[in-house]
Amino acid sequence: MKESNTILPQGKVTGTQEIVLEIKNLNKSFGDNHVLKNFNMKLYKGENLVIMGKSGSGKSVMIKCLVGLIQADSGIISVMHKDITTLNQTALDILRSDIGFLFQGSALYDSMTVRENLEFPLRRHSSRFEKNMDTNTLVMEALENVGLAHAIDLMPAELSGGMQRRVALARTLILQPKIILYDEPTSGLDPITAKEIIILMQDIQKKYNTSSLIITHDVDCARAISDRMVLLIDGTNYAEGTFDALSVSTDPKVKAFFKH
Amino acid sequence: MNTNSQKIRLGLFVIIGTLFFVLGIYLIGQKQNMFKKTFMISAEFQNVNGLQKGNNVRYSGINIGTVKAIEMLNDSIVKVEMNIEENIVKHIRKNAVATIGSDGLVGNMIINILPRDGIAGVIENGDMIKSFSKVEPDDLLSNLSVTIKNTEILTEDLLRITNSINNGKGSLATILNDTVMSSNLNQTIKNIKQVSENASNTLIELNGLVKSIKTDDASILGLLLNDTISGNKLKITLGNLESSSVKMENSVEKLNTIIENVNSSDGAFNYIIKDTSLVNSLKSTLRNVNEGSDKFNQNMEALKHNFLTRGYFRKLEKEERKAKDN
Amino acid sequence: MSGLSNIKSHIQTFLKEIGELSYFTARFFKESFRKPFEFKEFLRQCYSMGNRSLVLVGITGFIIGLVLTLQTRPTLMEFGAVSWMPSMVGISIIREIGPMITALVCAGRIGSGIGAELGSMRVTEQIDAMEVSGTNPFKYLVVTRVLATTFMIPLLVIIGDAIGLYGSYLVEHLKGDVSFQLYFNQVFESLEFGDIIPATIKSFFFGLAIGLVGCFKGYYCGKGTAGVGRAANSAVVFTSLLLFIIDFIAVFAADIFYDL
Numbered sequence: 127m128k129e130s131n132t133i134l135p136q137g138k139v140t141g142t143q144e145i146v147l148e149i150k151n152l153n154k155s156f157g158d159n160h161v162l163k164n165f166n167m168k169l170y171k172g173e174n175l176v177i178m179g180k181s182g183s184g185k186s187v188m189i190k191c192l193v194g195l196i197q198a199d200s201g202i203i204s205v206m207h208k209d210i211t212t213l214n215q216t217a218l219d220i221l222r223s224d225i226g227f228l229f230q231g232s233a234l235y236d237s238m239t240v241r242e243n244l245e246f247p248l249r250r251h252s253s254r255f256e257k258n259m260d261t262n263t264l265v266m267e268a269l270e271n272v273g274l275a276h277a278i279d280l281m282p283a284e285l286s287g288g289m290q291r292r293v294a295l296a297r298t299l300i301l302q303p304k305i306i307l308y309d310e311p312t313s314g315l316d317p318i319t320a321k322e323i324i325i326l327m328q329d330i331q332k333k334y335n336t337s338s339l340i341i342t343h344d345v346d347c348a349r350a351i352s353d354r355m356v357l358l359i360d361g362t363n364y365a366e367g368t369f370d371a372l373s374v375s376t377d378p379k380v381k382a383f384f385k386h
Numbered sequence: 387m388n389t390n391s392q393k394i395r396l397g398l399f400v401i402i403g404t405l406f407f408v409l410g411i412y413l414i415g416q417k418q419n420m421f422k423k424t425f426m427i428s429a430e431f432q433n434v435n436g437l438q439k440g441n442n443v444r445y446s447g448i449n450i451g452t453v454k455a456i457e458m459l460n461d462s463i464v465k466v467e468m469n470i471e472e473n474i475v476k477h478i479r480k481n482a483v484a485t486i487g488s489d490g491l492v493g494n495m496i497i498n499i500l501p502r503d504g505i506a507g508v509i510e511n512g513d514m515i516k517s518f519s520k521v522e523p524d525d526l527l528s529n530l531s532v533t534i535k536n537t538e539i540l541t542e543d544l545l546r547i548t549n550s551i552n553n554g555k556g557s558l559a560t561i562l563n564d565t566v567m568s569s570n571l572n573q574t575i576k577n578i579k580q581v582s583e584n585a586s587n588t589l590i591e592l593n594g595l596v597k598s599i600k601t602d603d604a605s606i607l608g609l610l611l612n613d614t615i616s617g618n619k620l621k622i623t624l625g626n627l628e629s630s631s632v633k634m635e636n637s638v639e640k641l642n643t644i645i646e647n648v649n650s651s652d653g654a655f656n657y658i659i660k661d662t663s664l665v666n667s668l669k670s671t672l673r674n675v676n677e678g679s680d681k682f683n684q685n686m687e688a689l690k691h692n693f694l695t696r697g698y699f700r701k702l703e704k705e706e707r708k709a710k711d712n
Numbered sequence: 713m714s715g716l717s718n719i720k721s722h723i724q725t726f727l728k729e730i731g732e733l734s735y736f737t738a739r740f741f742k743e744s745f746r747k748p749f750e751f752k753e754f755l756r757q758c759y760s761m762g763n764r765s766l767v768l769v770g771i772t773g774f775i776i777g778l779v780l781t782l783q784t785r786p787t788l789m790e791f792g793a794v795s796w797m798p799s800m801v802g803i804s805i806i807r808e809i810g811p812m813i814t815a816l817v818c819a820g821r822i823g824s825g826i827g828a829e830l831g832s833m834r835v836t837e838q839i840d841a842m843e844v845s846g847t848n849p850f851k852y853l854v855v856t857r858v859l860a861t862t863f864m865i866p867l868l869v870i871i872g873d874a875i876g877l878y879g880s881y882l883v884e885h886l887k888g889d890v891s892f893q894l895y896f897n898q899v900f901e902s903l904e905f906g907d908i909i910p911a912t913i914k915s916f917f918f919g920l921a922i923g924l925v926g927c928f929k930g931y932y933c934g935k936g937t938a939g940v941g942r943a944a945n946s947a948v949v950f951t952s953l954l955l956f957i958i959d960f961i962a963v964f965a966a967d968i969f970y971d972l
Contacts, residue, residue, distance in 0.1 A: 190840070193843075193844050195840050195843060195844065215848075219846040219848075220846075222843075222844055222845070222846050223845075223846050225844070227840075227841065227844040227845075229837040229840065229841055230837065231836050231837060233836055233837040233838045233840065233841040234838070235833075235838055235841075235842075236832075236836075236838070237829075246842070246845060246847065247845035247846065247847075249847060297845075301845075392756070392759045392763075393755065393759070395759065395763050396755060396758055396759040396762060396763055399762050399763050399766060399867065400758075400762070400867060402871065403762075403866075403867030403868070403870050403871050404867070406870045406871060406873075406874045407866075407867075407870045407912070410806075410870070410873075410900075410903075410908055411905070411908065413896075413900040413903075414900055414903050414904060414905055414907075414908060415905075416900075417900055417901055417903075440904065
């Protein structure tokens with residue numbers, strides 16, 4: 127088995143060098159299935175980090191550990207210099223409002239309208255905004271960001287997959303998070319819609335200067351958006367670097383990702 | 387959106403549901419006189435026959451209240467407090483009588499308040515009214531039992547005397563001359579007569595009770611016994627008892643005249659001795675008395691098996707046994 | 713040999729389920745006393761459970777009242793005891809049939825609904841999305857639903873009872889020419905608080921069981937659409953079983969209190 131410390135070219139780092147998110151020696155297993163083995167990762171402020179891995183390689187598990195949806199077996203997860211494994215529920219909720227999470231299947235609340243979906247995160251975190259701030263304005267602004275202001279009173283079931291994804295993105299943005307975690311942002315979408323979403327992600331990144339962690343197995347998406355990449359193979363950070371650097375790697379396991 | 391109409395409909399639903407619940411509670415409460423102005427009266431019983439709190443109280447067949455509390459005052463008296471509707475109170479007199487009965491064939495126990503003849507004032511809050519419970523027939527039966535025992539003893543006495551006359555142990559003259567013996571005989575017969583009268587009186591009372599059972603529907607025992615086979619059985623038994631008693635009385639009367647004859651006519655000794663028919667008559671009279679007594683016993687035995695009085699006799703037996711043990 | 717270990721594993725699964733459900737119940741009670749209370753969602757659930765089940769409960773109750781009377785009538789007539797019909801039907805509907813039938817119907821309608829809804833929310837990561845957005849999904853989804861069933865089932869039971877009695881009255885009215893007032897006078901003549909109070913308390917527990925099991929099955933739903941189906945199905949099966957057990961315990965307890 128290849129060691130995790132395989133030396134590969136390091137990717138360039140954009141923006142400042144401040145670390146907003148760091149994972150050290152993360153382990154997680156489900157029964158006998160050891161999904162994550164000593165996984166390490168750093169996310170710098172303002173960068174777009176893409177984590178690539180095959181299906182079932184533990185990408186989603188890792189990202190859910192980041193926001194405390196899954197309890198890690200061992201390891202340190204620090205978000206904005208706070209170890210989330212030691213936080214109580216209240217502190218965790220406050221911290222979570224700084225993290226946006228775009229779920230794989232959009233995860234819109236299908237019993238609510240688009241407006242209610244967007245208002246939902248505001249229910250608990252309205253203290254982040256000025257008291258007189260109208261939620262309606264916030265909702266409209268978020269929807270305009272994704273170009274769906276007209277769909278405000280529709281139900282999620284009435285939207286197409288791409289629109290759903292965009293509404294989900296708007297919902298993620300409404301709390302103006304400092305870090306956005308994207309779980310397979312382009313999965314289940316046709317290439318054109320996927321491209322639209324990617325462009326939207328880039329726009330948002332520019333507009334709010336967020337740090338993004340993108341999980342994907344879509345090479346096109348990775349190429350378009352990544353500043354830096356981490357390859358998650360066999361439950362560990364197998365290789366790191368820019369897209370260009372990794373795509374010319376000679377390592378067979380790395381090569382397998384970029385082969386069409 | 388339709389959230390407003392949803393809220394209205396939910397409100398409607400909740401109100402209707404609560405309304406039904408409150409209505410149900412109210413209707414049940416009303417049946418138990420919870421929300422009416424009530425009046426408290428009480429009565430003391432020796433046996434309440436499984437009466438429970440909340441059972442109905444009836445006056446002339448109308449539900450007028452419920453049993454509020456049942457309290458054991460001492461080892462044999464149970465005080466029953468009743469809530470009575472205020473508007474019915476003016477019809478109840480102080481001499482009314484409370485009885486315990488059952489409602490229908492296997493229904494709940496109820497208290498019947500029965501009006502009585504005679505003049506009495508209107509009942510007042512907290513009054514205690516008389517009760518009429520099954521203890522009364524029990525008392526009658528216990529009297530009867532004593533009477534029968536006495537009759538038995540006396541009849542035996544008589545039999546012994548007549549036997550000695552018959553067997554000619556000493557001459558009849560001696561016997562009759564023997565004033566002690568004579569007065570003995572006299573006394574015995576008098577006793578028999580009295581006992582027989584007692585029995586008769588008791589039976590008349592018992593009979594009256596049975597008649598009231600048959601005729602007076604409002605009577606508690608009437609409610610309890612009407613249409614039941616046991617009631618009829620009891621009636622037949624009592625009738626038998628009565629006829630036996632009458633027979634007994636007749637016999638005793640005959641005996642009495644004989645003895646009176648003997649006593650009054652001093653010169654009649656010879657006549658008496660010679661007149662075998664008289665002796666025979668005396669004998670048969672005594673046999674009758676004896677027979678009457680036997681039948682009486684049989685009837686009493688039958689009474690013992692009647693379900694109504696079974697308990698009483700069992701109690702009697704138990705007490706006897708206890709007495710023996712001590 | 714394998715049969716034996718099969719039984720053993722079945723027992724283990726069952727015990728594990730009971731344990732988890734107990735933990736879930738404890739958590740429900742803990743969370744329901746903690747602020748903030750999701751009142752709006754509670755009302756929404758009350759509406760969707762209470763009002764939307766009304767027609768179903770009404771029809772079932774009506775038919776049960778009708779059938780019970782029709783079936784019992786010949787037998788009672790044989791004994792010349794038709795006049796006891798209102799008391800008999802009243803007591804059996806209020807004490808047992810009303811609560812049980814309503815609860816079983818609601819277990820089918822509401823229990824499976826909750827199981828499927830929460831199950832699909834779990835599968836499509838909507839529950840995770842709520843958690844990440846700082847709203848406690850247990851409070852928002854579970855507590856509101858369980859409280860809604862707990863309060864709505866007794867109301868439904870009472871309305872079902874009333875409709876059932878009305879159905880019974882209709883039969884008596886048509887066949888025996890009994891007036892409305894006489895019929896209901898007779899019904900309430902035979903009823904006591906000892907009939908209606910335990911039945912109502914029992915209904916609260918029925919509601920609690922329907923809500924808890926439905927939420928439990930949905931909240932810990934397995935993966936995929938199959939998981940959702942299983943959650944809905946097992947919610948109904950398990951709830952129905954639990955209803956009978958609760959009924960048994962309730963009758964048992966009421967009996968003891970009645971003797972005191």
